[in-house]
Amino acid sequence: MTGPTPHILGRRALLGGAAGLAAAGLVGCSDGGPTGPGTLPGGAGKNGGKGQNGGKGAITWWDHNVNLQKANGAAYDAFTKESGIGVDYTYVQTAKLGQTLQLAKQSKQLPNIHSTAGLELSIPALIADGWFQPIEWxxxxxxxxxxxxxxxxxxxxDDKIYxxxxxADKQYVAAQWYxxxxxxxxxxxxxxTDYDEFRDACRKVMAANEGSFGFIFALGHTGRLSEQVNAMAQAAGFEGLDGTLFRTGEVAYHDQAYLAVIEFxxxxxxDKLVFPGASSLDDQTARARWAAGAAGYYMDGPWCSGTVQTEMPQFLTSLDVGPMLVPDASHELVAYRGRQGGNYYVSSAAEQGDACSRLLSYLPGEKYNIAIADAMAQPPYDLTAIEKSKAIEPWRRLIASYQDCVFIAPQATLQNADVQQVARHSKDIKPGLGEIVQGVFSGDVTDVRGALKKLSDATAADREQAIAKAKAAGASVSADSYAFGSWKPRTDFTSSMYSR
Incomplete structure (x- = not known):
């Protein structure tokens, strides 16, 4: 099983309506498979005996998980063998998936199953907006x-699985791959391990490797950039998640930790250590440039080696990984992350809801967890599967290190279920953290603290209006729902610690 050969879907195909979408599928139907991102070596998987095309009545599936194509392809095959229903798979690049799904919803072309990267509204808000239907298991x-x-x-x-x-829960997205x-x-x-050591290492890389730079990252991918700066801020001492302090619930993007990361x-x-074209690079392009020798270091999540294995296998033996950086030796590496949410959802537009639920039931289990580890994506839900996998040593080492420095963060929705109703009224704040960092690099943002304070104030104001709307609709919620007075550093916030 080599996994499905995917369609490569773009904005033009969607804007062209159904005919354009079909044309996008034809692009990926050549004998050798598509030459764009997501192509797997070895040709198309069986995908229900239909190649990349599940045929008439097939379940359509879009995602951004290039390194899960083999794992998911095995599930497609098993499902099709049992049900006789094919699966038509389309890969959409991470940085483009959110916009692509928005366009698909507008034109009533949403797939039956999809991931949600780039959809910046919360899951409760998306459910309220009619995106999904429950999974029946x-x-x-x-x-x-x-x-x-x-x-x-x-x-x-509302007692329904979506x-x-x-x-696995414990991970961070700002490792230094090299x-x-x-x-x-x-x-x-x-x-x-710290900022000065990294700066010195970048200089040494450039001195020893003529024409290359010390560091490259996806500065053009604001969503990923925001995730990485949030993680690095925690390592720099921010005791919260996504700009919100755990103990008080205060929104504080203007905290000194964020300033330290951005200034670094x-x-x-x-110091001219960054690849000069980084401002236009998304994660896929930046990673490919790094693998081609543009720079020595590349900041990415645990999926980096798996994506390299899929798209640039010749480089796999040349990569290794170090920890997320801290400002200096006085800081001990730490990160906080909430419980892992979902990855795949059934569209409300899917007429074969029961069949979609059956297809997704092929994912939970030992075989799938081992396949995730083989693919070196994020760490699998069941970490014991790693020992049975073919994952390379650097990836295994990174995943093992998470157990020592990543801790489970408190989450407002787990303290008060009515916070879900607040999320339904929340808005996407722009410019967000990623856009502010972009502006710093371009020179458009000169007052970094001032820009971060505006983001804090706008985020807090949006939460206030969303709370008011939720309360008007009957929710029992307040600003206190976002505060966790019993939180302690370097400690997992367990279910027994919530004050309900």
Whole structure:
């Protein structure tokens, strides 16, 4: 099983209506498969005996998970063998998926099943807006997640399952992946751990590798950039998540930790250590440039090696990974992350809802978890599967390190279920953190603290108006719902710690 050969879907196809969408499928139907992102070596998987095309009446599936295509392809095949229903798979690049789904909804072309990367509204808001329908599973499938795997407010809403976790909770997205040959040639021993060490390592890489730069990252991908700066802010001392302090619930993007991270990144540009075209790069392009020798270091999540394995397999033996950076030796590496949400959802437009639910039931289980580990995506929901996988040592080492420095964060929706109603009234604040960092690099944002304070104030004001609307509709919620006075650093916030 080599996995499905995907369609590659773009904005032009959607704007062209149904005919344009069909044409986008034809692009991926050549004998050799598509040459764009997401192509897997070895040709098309069976995909229900229909190649990449599930045929008439097939379930349509779109996602951004290039390194899960083999794992998901095995589930497609098993489902089709049992049901006789094919699966028509389309890969959409991470940075483009949100816009592509929005256009598809407007033109009534949403797939039956899809991931949600880039849809910036909360899941409760998307449910309220009519995006999804519940997943209908028998108890034996639910039991695969144990007593606390399917969480109210994350996967279950109004007693209905809308999604489920396929990845483990503990991880961060700002690891420093590096080109081993560049680092060895520069005479660098252990990976740098703080800002000054990293800056020095970048200089050594450039001195030893003519024409290359020290560092490259996806500055053009604001969603990913925001995630990375949020994670690095935690490592710099911010005791919260996504700009919100755990203990008080205060929105504080203007905290000194965020300023330290942004000033550090800007200093790399000032010192001419950053690949000069980074401002236009999304994650896929930046990663490909890095693998081609544009820079020694690349900031990415745990999926980096899996994506390289899929798209640039010749580079896989040349990569290694170091930890997320801290400002200096006085800081101990730490990150906080909430319980893992869902990855795949059934569209409300899907007429074959029962069949979609059956298809998704092929994902939870040992085989799928091992396949995720083989693919070196995010760590699988069941971490014991890693020992049975073919994952390379750097990825295994990174995943193991998460267990020592990543801790479960408190989440307002788990403290007060009515927070879901607040989320339904929340708006997407622009410019957001990613856009502000972009502006710092372009020179459009000169008062960094001032821009971050405006973001804090706008985010707090939006939450206030959303709370007011939720209360008017009967919700019992307040600003206190976002505060966790019992929170302690470097400690998992468990279900028993919520004050309900």
């Amino acid at each position: 028998e108890q034996d499938v639910r039991d695969r997640f144990g007593d606390d795997g399917l969480v109210d407010g994350l996967h279950v809403f 999604s489920f976790p396929i990845f 080109n081993k040959s560049f680092i060895d040639k520069a005479g660098i021993g252990q990976p740098p 990144l800007r200093s790399l540009q000032t």
